[in-house]
Amino acid sequence: xxxxxQNPRHLVRRRGQEARLRCSPMKxxxxxxxxxxxxxxxxxxxxxxxxxxxxxxxxxxKERFSAEFPKEGPSILRxxxxxxxxxxxxxxASSPFSQGISAKNIQYFGAGTRLxxx
Amino acid sequence: xxxxxQSPQSLIVQKGxxxxxxxxxxxxxxxxxxWYQQFPGKGPALLIAIRPDVxxxxxGRFTISFNKSAKQFSLHIMDSxxxxxxxxxxxxxxxxxxTPLVFGKGTRLxxxA
Numbered sequence: 001x002x003x004x005x006q007n008p009r010h011l012v013r014r015r016g017q018e019a020r021l022r023c024s025p026m027k028x029x030x031x032x033x034x035x036x037x038x039x040x041x042x043x044x045x046x047x048x049x050x051x052x053x054x055x056x057x058x059x060x061x062k063e064r065f066s067a068e069f070p071k072e073g074p075s076i077l078r079x080x081x082x083x084x085x086x087x088x089x090x091x092x093a094s095s096p097f098s099q100g101i102s103a104k105n106i107q108y109f110g111a112g113t114r115l116x117x118x
Numbered sequence: 119x120x121x122x123x124q125s126p127q128s129l130i131v132q133k134g135x136x137x138x139x140x141x142x143x144x145x146x147x148x149x150x151x152x153w154y155q156q157f158p159g160k161g162p163a164l165l166i167a168i169r170p171d172v173x174x175x176x177x178g179r180f181t182i183s184f185n186k187s188a189k190q191f192s193l194h195i196m197d198s199x200x201x202x203x204x205x206x207x208x209x210x211x212x213x214x215x216x217t218p219l220v221f222g223k224g225t226r227l228x229x230x231a
Contacts (some may be wrong), residue, residue: 004161018178033218042207042221043123043162056218091161097216105150105215 002027004110005074005096011118018066019079019086021113025094033107034067034076041055046090047073052099082117089114120143124208124222131229137195139210139225146187150215151161153182153193154207156224166193167215198229 009042013019025032035043038051045059049069060067064082069075081085093107125143131137138145143151149170166177168182168191175182179195195202205226209219 006148006161031216035219042217042223045218048218057219073156093128093219095192095215106164106167106220107215109154109163111159111161 004092004108005092006092006110006113008113009111010114010116011117012084012118015083016081019082019115021077021079021090021092022074023077023092023094023110025092026108029094029096029108031095031097032058032069033073033093033095034077035091035093037091037112039088043091046077079115082115084117087115087117101112103116119230121220122208122210122227124224126225128226129228131198131227133196133198133200133229133231135198135229137198137202137227138192139206139208139227140190140192141210141222142188142190143210143220145210145212146189147212148210148220149213150183150211151182151191152208152209152215152219153180154221156205156207158194165206182184195227198227200229200231203227203229 016066034046037043047060047067048056089097089112091112095110096105143231152167156162166180172184180197184191205224207224208222211217
């Protein structure tokens with residue numbers, strides 16, 4: 001059972017270009033989270049998606065950032081007109097969804113995409 | 119507003135010693151508290167997690183201690199090994215873990231021989 005797959009692992013963009021980050025969740029997982037990690041910082045939540053539905057995007061900047069998780073295919077985090085401040089590691093995590101005190105709602109992380117904006 | 123505060127920022131421990139990392143949270147709605155381990159260039163990997171219905175959970179050399187009234191939890195690594203050298207993050211979420219994780223800023227652990 002393959003883990004969470006992210007690609008590309010490294011992405012270099014010039015200011016003003018678009019960045020597309022992809023995330024394929026673990027098999028059987030219906031929920032995807034995107035986090036951003038700046039150097040020497042913890043991970044900061046960006047967006048939480050279910051298939052064809054954004055559940056929570058409270059951590060995502062209102063402009064230039066968007067995310068989707070279509071019925072078929074990977075989840076995509078899209079950053080338009082990148083700026084130097086977007087340089088960071090972007091991590092995707094997936095989890096199943098269950099409820100109750102014994103629920104196994106573990107978030108499994110991919111290896112990340114490291115975005116560098118020149 | 120930082121909802122999960124983690125300390126220390128860095129930690130150096132002798133091989134065979136005990137590593138202790140502490141976290142404190144503010145949101146009383148949090149009910150799931152995982153610890154993640156991250157090696158350079160890799161994604162975070164779940165190490166151990168606890169829910170507030172127990173005060174301690176042990177898995178091998180790793181133990182979480184949880185104090186609900188103080189809103190604090192800590193990770194203890196017994197018999198620390200050089201291979202444990204990594205960055206450790208505490209986190210918290212609510213609704214049984216079905217919400218986004220709020221992470222601490224991380225502790226860089228170095229275990230020296």
